[in-house]
Amino acid sequence: MSDEVEKKEMGAVTTIYHEFESWNANLGEKTIHAKRMPGFFRTVKNYTQLALWLPFFLGPYLRWNGKQAILLDIQNRQFHFFSLTVLPQDIWMLSLVLLMAAMTLFAVTSVASRVWCGYFCFQTAWTDWFTWVEDKIDGNPAARRKLDDAPWSLDKIRKRVFKHVIWALIALLTGISFSIWFVDARDYWNNLIHLNLPKVGWVVLTMFFFGTYILAGFLREQACFWLCPYARIQGVMTDSQTILPAYDVKRGEPRGKLRKGGESTAAQGDCIDCFQCVQVCPTGVDIRNGQQLGCITCGLCLDACDAVMEKIGKPHGLIRYASLDELSGKPAKKLYQHPRTLVYLTIILLALSGIVYGLSHLGSMTLRVIPERQPLFVTMSDGSIQNKYEFKVVNKTDKDIHVKVTAEGGIAGQQIIGAEETQLTHHGRGTSFTIFVKAPGANVMQEITPIEFRVEGVEDPTVSAEYSSKFNGPKH
Structure with missing residues (x-):
């Protein structure tokens, strides 16, 4: 860019500068x-x-x-x-x-x-x-x-x-x-x-x-x-270590208009009071007056100031992303030296771990089995012991699915009553039904025996769920 063009551009800019030299933050009047x-x-x-x-x-x-x-x-x-x-x-x-x-x-x-x-x-x-x-x-x-x-x-x-x-x-x-x-x-x-x-x-x-x-x-x-x-x-x-758009007061002050021909006095700072940083601010903030509630950290004032600095032959960064400690000459802390930030990061990692665990264990069907509490078991006329269970199946697929009920463990010779026919589970919601497990009394050797129930889709066997429960019997 030639000197003549620079003078013309700076002359036009100066007119704009003068127009906005008394700019104030707008509070809604205009x-x-x-x-x-x-x-x-x-x-x-x-x-x-x-x-x-x-x-x-x-x-x-x-x-x-x-x-x-x-x-x-x-x-x-x-x-x-x-x-x-x-x-x-x-x-x-x-x-x-x-x-x-x-x-x-x-x-x-x-x-x-x-x-x-x-x-x-x-x-x-x-x-x-x-x-x-x-x-x-x-x-x-x-x-x-x-x-x-x-x-x-x-x-x-x-x-x-x-x-x-x-x-x-x-x-x-x-x-x-x-x-x-x-x-x-x-x-x-x-x-x-x-x-x-x-x-x-x-x-x-x-x-x-x-x-x-x-x-x-x-x-x-x-x-x-x-x-x-x-x-x-x-x-x-935020604190004094937070990085945000900031005006370098030491470099910019005292402010002064750029003289004709692009010259400035020796005592004058780099800020030529052009108000370009204010003109581009979407909230009308003058960043040179320090941090304010209206600053949304968009960085547009940095673009405006750097463009002006480039035109007048000054280095970029009069307004830049920096911490207040950095501008005052204090040493900047590392990220790990911010205890509050580390607490935030720890909570983020814990929450992310919970989400990953939940998604990996989500499944397309869930099963919950609730044993009857009153009574825990019933002794039948033939001497067998019977437990009652309430099954709650949630079908997370987009189709109704018939499921069959099976059990592993439990008592030798046990029978699952109510599983002779498949149960219909409705898509997108829970379905409840009752299942009885009856076992020969002579085979019930302990008060509590582990038993694991499984429901499996008839139409799609890959849709299944398991639940560990217990079979209750009399004390021996």
């Missing part, structure tokens, strides 16, 4: 129109948002064996994940998933501040998409501010209508995409097109439509300031 600038962190932000939220829109349309691959069927109390079906009996794994997600959020925050808010959060993502639409229709921030203050005209009405229609379509698609995680996507679209959704379907769609439209279109950063609880508690999760 809409913040953040400038969109290319850069490393903007690219990271775009890709991370797509990586998390594109599956949200497309995931429910994935089919598996003729059915929706992932379906959180609350109505029938079944969660389907490809060939895996999770029933309410296995809901403890969902608790571990939520615990692991929470601890991951806390651990990442303690190390790198509000990374979730800046790169993944649905409020951040949808606001970013809404403002992108606004930027394409209404123009750059200066044009949008001018349009806000302009009187109503045909051009303003046209732009406003077009923008709000696009916003409404995004909000509607968001509501539909959320709903079809809980009902079959094809059935939902068919019912929606024919205006035949159930009442709860209309309520959920309406709530998500207006929630998305208002939060992303109008509240924007105010939702982060006043509605989000995580924004309030994030301060207690």
Whole structure:
């Protein structure tokens, strides 16, 4: 880039700098129109948002064996994940998933501040998409501010209508995409097109439509300031060792305008008071005033500052990801020296181990056998001893299955009464039936004898379950 071009660009930038030299954080009086600038962190932000939220829109349309691959069927109390079906009996794994997600959020925050808010959060993502639409229709921030203050005209009405229609379509698609995680996507679209959704379907769609439209279109950063609880508690999760966007005061101060020709005084710091970091901030924060509640750690101010530093021939990093201890010259601690983070990681590993164990022992059928307590056994007229058992079988497949009952161990010569015919187990729920075990009294040599029951699918023998129980007899 030639010196002449640099002077022209810096001259244009200086005009913008002067326009925003008295910028203050917006508390809702006016809409913040953040400038969109290319850069490393903007690219990271775009890709991370797509990586998390594109599956949200497309995931429910994935089919598996003729059915929706992932379906959180609350109505029938079944969660389907490809060939895996999770029933309410296995809901403890969902608790571990939520615990692991929470601890991951806390651990990442303690190390790198509000990374979730800046790169993944649905409020951040949808606001970013809404403002992108606004930027394409209404123009750059200066044009949008001018349009806000302009009187109503045909051009303003046209732009406003077009923008709000696009916003409404995004909000509607968001509501539909959320709903079809809980009902079959094809059935939902068919019912929606024919205006035949159930009442709860209309309520959920309406709530998500207006929630998305208002939060992303109008509240924007105010939702982060006043509605989000995580924004309030994030301060207690960080300390002086946490890495976050920070302004290097020693290098930047004292601030001063860049003189004509790109010169600066010897006593002047690297910050030329251009306000580019403020202009790109989606919450209107001036990072040079220190850490604030509004900072969502998105890193866009780093892109803006580095772009300016490059133009004036200064090194990058006046605003950078760094800990406050690092900026003050203190030695940085290693990750293993953060006890709180280690606690988070330990809980994450324990929760993950529980989830892996649960999935590996989930099976397609579960069996629970409850022996009769009153009485423990019955002495029959022929001298034989009989025990009564309540069988509870949960069929986790998507088909009704007939099962046969067998037993191993127990008493020599025992008979299983009630297993002469197969028992029908209904898919996706529990089935109960009663089984009696009768054994010759002369063969019952001890008060408690181990016995293992097994149920096995007639149509599919690979679907089976076992349960260890006991056979009760009289004292000898």
